[in-house]
Amino acid sequence: xxxxxxxxxxxxxxxxxxxPGIFFLDLDTGNYIDINGEKRFAAAxxxxxxxxxxxxxxxxxxxxxxxxxxxMRRDLRVGESGIMQxxxxxxxxxxxxxxxxxxTISDNTATNLVLDHLGGAAKVSQRFxxxxxxxxxxxxxxxxxxxxxxxxxxxxxxLAALVSNNRLLSPNSRNQVLGIMRRVKTNSLLPAxxxxxxxxxxxxxxxxxxxxxxxxxxxxxxxxxxxxxxxQRPNYDRKAGDFVREVSRRVYNYLNQTTVSNIEPNSSDAxxxxxxxxx
Numbered sequence: 001x002x003x004x005x006x007x008x009x010x011x012x013x014x015x016x017x018x019x020p021g022i023f024f025l026d027l028d029t030g031n032y033i034d035i036n037g038e039k040r041f042a043a044a045x046x047x048x049x050x051x052x053x054x055x056x057x058x059x060x061x062x063x064x065x066x067x068x069x070x071x072m073r074r075d076l077r078v079g080e081s082g083i084m085q086x087x088x089x090x091x092x093x094x095x096x097x098x099x100x101x102x103x104t105i106s107d108n109t110a111t112n113l114v115l116d117h118l119g120g121a122a123k124v125s126q127r128f129x130x131x132x133x134x135x136x137x138x139x140x141x142x143x144x145x146x147x148x149x150x151x152x153x154x155x156x157x158x159l160a161a162l163v164s165n166n167r168l169l170s171p172n173s174r175n176q177v178l179g180i181m182r183r184v185k186t187n188s189l190l191p192a193x194x195x196x197x198x199x200x201x202x203x204x205x206x207x208x209x210x211x212x213x214x215x216x217x218x219x220x221x222x223x224x225x226x227x228x229x230x231x232q233r234p235n236y237d238r239k240a241g242d243f244v245r246e247v248s249r250r251v252y253n254y255l256n257q258t259t260v261s262n263i264e265p266n267s268s269d270a271x272x273x274x275x276x277x278x279x
Contacts, residue, residue, distance in 0.1 A: 001031045001032065003254070004033060004250060004254040005033045005034075005035065008033065008035060008247055008251075011243070011247070012243075015242075017233065017237060017239065018231050018232070018233055018243055019036075019231070020035065020036060020153075020229060020230065020231045020232070021035070021036040021037055021038075021039040021041055021152055021153040021154075021229070021230045021231075022034070022035040022036065022037065022153055023035075023152075023153040023154045023227075023229075024157070024226065024251050025226040025274070026225045027223075027224045027225055027226065028223055033251065034154065036153075037152060037154035037228075038152050038154050039135075039153075040135040040150050040151070041230040041232060042144075042147025042149065042207055042209070042232075043150050043151040043212070043230075044144070044147070044205030044210055044211070044212060045081070045111075045205035045206065046156060046203055046212045046213070046214055046230070047136070047144075048102050048106065048203055049103075049156065049214060050128050050131075050133065050151075050159055051102070051114055051115060051118070052099060052102065052177055052181075053159065053163060053168055054118055054124050055114055055118060056169050056173040056174075056176065056177055057168060057173075058118065059095075059173060060169060060170045060173050064095060065095065067095070069092040069093065069095075070092065070095060070098050070114075071092055072084065072091040072093070074089050076109060076112040076113055076141070077089070077109050078109055078112060078143055079108070079143070080142075080143035080145075081107060082101060082107025082108050082109050082110060083101070083107060084101060084107050084109035084113075085108075085109045095114075095117070099114060100183075103180050103181055103183075103203060104180065106186070106204070108142035108143045109142075115138065121138040121139055121141075124138055125139075131159065131168065132158060133155040133159060135152035135154075136151040137149065137150050137151075145207065145208075147209065151230070153228035154228065154274070157226045158274045159214075160214065160227075160228070161274055163177060163216070164216055164224070178216065181203060182199060182200070182201045184201075184202055188241065188245075189213035189229075189241060189244045189245065190202055190213040190214075190229070190244065190248045192245045192248065192249075193245050193248025193249035193250075193251070193252055194217055195220070195252055195253075195256060196220075197219075198217055198218060198219050198220060199217070199218045200215050200216065200217045201215050202215025203215065208235055209232060209235065210231065211230075211231050211240050211241060211244065212228075212229060212230035212231065213228075213244060214227060214228040214229070217252070219256060223255055223256075227251070229244055231243060
């Protein structure tokens with residue numbers, strides 16, 4: 001997608017204070033946009049996407065059930081985002097409720113309960129590496145204000161591709177994961193750029209110095225594409241959000257105006273350099 005890539009690079013030149021990593025993949029053709037896609041950034045709450053997938057892998061394996069109860073502990077209760085922090089120590093939550101809160105309202109305490117139930121940061125980071133995510137690692141509990149948990153836009157799109165192509169989850173778990181991600185409440189980044197009738201399953205992330213969003217977009221014309229964008233910014237700079245929304249709008253409009261018949265698949269790698277075959 002050289003034309004739209006050039007447009008995004010030109011747009012970026014007008015946002016000199018921002019440092020982005022951008023990766024988009026057209027699932028129908030394998031064509032892609034890669035602007036610093038492999039650059040490692042603080043993940044913020046986008047790390048909850050791979051954590052959700054790891055949880056549902058354990059559900060597929062029969063080691064965890066959605067009805068299992070997770071118990072609130074003092075060492076896992078944190079602030080910044082979510083409602084679980086206001087519940088008493090010892091409160092029990094089902095795995096499904098916890099996972100849903102982790103994603104839909106980005107509940108940090110829910111995330112820590114899930115992470116703990118999966119065996120901790122080192123264990124889940126090893127799993128992320130086994131999926132081929134080279135920059136994605138959990139090092140600390142949420143909210144991770146310092147930004148020690150990391151990912152890249154290309155990793156997030158690779159994960160979305162693995163989920164879309166049923167490479168990591170059973171069809172039932174895949175549908176549940178996407179169903180949860182379609183209910184994410186924060187819709188001010190990638191969703192703000194997509195057209196009427198399109199749907200997005202995604203996860204955002206925000207820290208003082210970073211914002212991000214990644215997900216799977218299904219368009220009314222039948223196209224599906226994957227998006228990952230992380231933007232390092234000056235302290236709470238709102239221009240980063242403007243940039244994400246404009247990139248999302250431009251990519252959506254570009255793909256909405258093209259059809260499979262007039263786009264040739266990338267000849268060198270029909271999965272956007274991800275090492276995966278697109279559907």
